[in-house]
Amino acid sequence: MNKCFQLILLFSIGFSGPQWENSFTGLLSPGRHEIGLFSAFRMGLNNGSxxxxxxxxxxxxxxxxxxxxxxxxWEMAYGIQVAYPTIAMRWLQSPLGMKLGEPDMFALISPEFTIPQMLSVYGEIMGTKGTPLEGLLSINGGLGIGLNGKELAQRATIDLPIIYPRLSVYYNGLLIKVGSDYFRQLKGRWFYMIDYDMFFMPGGDGRFAFEHKGLLVWSKNEKFRILLGYKLVAGEYPYGSQAHLFPAVDFQFGW
Structure with a gap:
């Protein structure tokens, strides 16, 4: 049962893949909306962002x-993300409890630790060239900074693939990420996509993580598409190095 809960959590973090070119410099047209079963809600703004x-x-x-x-x-773009993980990390101390912080058998963080107020800011620059017909290549690099109200105990980490490197910024204060994506049309409604991401976590017990994803995409039109593939994750954790292979799937909608 605990394994099922962890798998649901991994899918909820969203490793199924970006939406329509989200890892590339292409921006949504004003007023367009996109959302996926496991991916974020996106909206094009009138100012070209x-x-x-x-x-x-x-x-x-x-x-x-x-x-x-x-x-x-190269077409260039930059992005900035602000995240607030405190609620989620307190909930993980008691997923089925009546209040935040009440322990039970599904806790992924021991209730003995105090989770302070935390915030992170991540900035990224990306460049893209090519076309979907000939192949669309994107490279990106960014830096994340964690801002904690109080020091977070190093033993309060969630030592799970995908989650550990993304939360490491709150324990180490710094996260460096570089990556690349390739997207190409196969024929008609069929496309494929591969990406590579490298996380560097200076000062942490786990110093790096590598993620690679391969996806086959069927796009009915601009309103619906299905993504199916795999995600390979390898890296260092507080308990040592490990590698994992996961299925990746998403159903995405646009209007």
Missing amino acids: EISVNKFLLLPNVSYKTELPRFNN
Whole structure:
């Protein structure tokens, strides 16, 4: 039962894949909306930018992306994300409790630890060139900073793939991420996508994590598509190095 709960949590964090070119510099047209079963809600703004909001209320975060001047053949953009994990981490001390912090058998963080008020800010620059027909390549790099009201105990980590590197910024104060994405049309409504991301966590018990995803995409139209594939995760954790392979699936809608 606890394994099932962990799998649900991993899917909720959202490792199924980006929405329509979310990892690329392309921005949503004004007034367009997109959402996925496991991915964020996105909306195009009138000023040529876009905003995305995590729909899982326990882990609120907001992202903003806008374009930069072109660099040679590269379309450029930058994004910034603000996240507030305190509610989610307190809930994980008592997923089935009557109040935050009450322990039970599904706790992923021991209730002996105090979870302070925390906030993180992540900034990223990305460049994209090519077309979906010939191949769309994107590279990106960013820096995250954690802001804690009080020091968070190092033993209060959630030592699970995907989750550990994303929360490490609250324990170490700093997260560095670099990655690349490739998207190409196969034929008709069929596309494929691969991506690679590297997380560097200076000062942590786990110093790095690597993630690779491969997806086959069937796009009915601009209103619906299905993504199916895998996600490979490898990295260091407080207890040692491990690698994991997960299925990746999402159903995404646009209007």
